[in-house]
Amino acid sequence: MTNIYLVCNAGMSTSILVKKMQEAAAKKNLADVHIEAFSVEVLDERIDTADCVLLGPQIRHMLGDVKKVVGGKCPVDVIDMRDYGMIRGDKVLDKALKMIEAA
Structure with missing residues (x-):
């Protein structure tokens, strides 16, 4: 199982994007x-199962802190503001998969 985690302030604003990403994964037959999506506050409890962590653009200022929490266990980056705003689940999924592949 490949775990892609989206984190934001409360985990709410990314939930729509998660649905679009799940739809894109289904179209690509990526059942695994x-x-x-969840709040950045619980990331430290979930990091051991993460394969990729993407931050909502509204908390991009926390990238350095999140990287410290992750401690190099998986790739971390910020979701592109345009892809986030346009809810382009396919683009965000592709970014996450490329990050995992490159790690």
Whole structure:
């Protein structure tokens, strides 16, 4: 199972994007990809199962702190503001998969 985690302030604003990413994964027959959104406050409890962590653009200022929490266990980056705003689940999924592949 590949776990892609989206984190934001409360985990709410990314939930729509998660649905679009899940739809994109289904179209690509990626049944082993799990995508979930939650608050940045619980990331430290979930990091051991993460394969990729993507931050909502509204908390991009926390990238350095999140990387410290992750401690190099998986790739971390910020979701492109345009892809986030346009809810382009396919683009965000592709970015996450490329990050995992490159790690």
